[in-house]
Amino acid sequence: MVTGTAWSPVQMFFAHDRPADTRPHEEIFGVRPNFGSGFTAMRIPAATLALTNPRADATLAALLDRYTSTLLDKRPTLTTVSGRVRSWLVESHGSGVPLARDAARALAMSERTLHRRLADEQTTFRELLDRFRHEKAVELLTTRRHGIAEVAFLLGYSEMTAFYRAFKRWTGRSPAELRERALSD
Numbered sequence: 001m002v003t004g005t006a007w008s009p010v011q012m013f014f015a016h017d018r019p020a021d022t023r024p025h026e027e028i029f030g031v032r033p034n035f036g037s038g039f040t041a042m043r044i045p046a047a048t049l050a051l052t053n054p055r056a057d058a059t060l061a062a063l064l065d066r067y068t069s070t071l072l073d074k075r076p077t078l079t080t081v082s083g084r085v086r087s088w089l090v091e092s093h094g095s096g097v098p099l100a101r102d103a104a105r106a107l108a109m110s111e112r113t114l115h116r117r118l119a120d121e122q123t124t125f126r127e128l129l130d131r132f133r134h135e136k137a138v139e140l141l142t143t144r145r146h147g148i149a150e151v152a153f154l155l156g157y158s159e160m161t162a163f164y165r166a167f168k169r170w171t172g173r174s175p176a177e178l179r180e181r182a183l184s185d
């Protein structure tokens with residue numbers, strides 16, 4: 001739509017497992033996707049990337065460039081294993097309980113190697129997960145889009161009591177207290 005020409009990716013990769021019917025994916029993307037790859041990505045031909053947008057807006061492009069630069073500055077460093085785990089946690093958010101074995105598979109290493117490399121960086125998978133959950137819980141609770149039970153579920157907690165205890169440990173208050181304070185400011 002942007003370029004005014006028809007094109008298809010060279011390859012498609014999806015982190016999630018292969019669905020029973022892959023025909024919709026093949027119809028939309030024009031290629032047979034790879035599933036269970038541990039990441040989601042699209043390989044686009046260089047010639048497609050070189051196409052111009054006839055409706056380009058220079059002012060909007062400058063604004064979006066500044067915005068993406070700000071986001072990139074906040075992005076964790078992916079040269080460290082802990083940064084790569086953090087990135088995986090962000091990408092896999094909402095798809096069940098994050099497990100070290102799944103992170104290790106996504107990072108193409110054994111679970112034991114993952115634990116050893118994180119120990120070399122003076123951290124653990126549990127600490128990274130806890131920090132991610134804390135940050136994400138505060139983010140989700142300071143908007144009205146999600147109920148407290150939904151936030152607990154999205155963060156991989158099967159029990160509300162476990163979420164409440166963790167949240168109280170992180171912030172010194174309950175999720176409801178944080179939400180009330182954030183929404184009254």
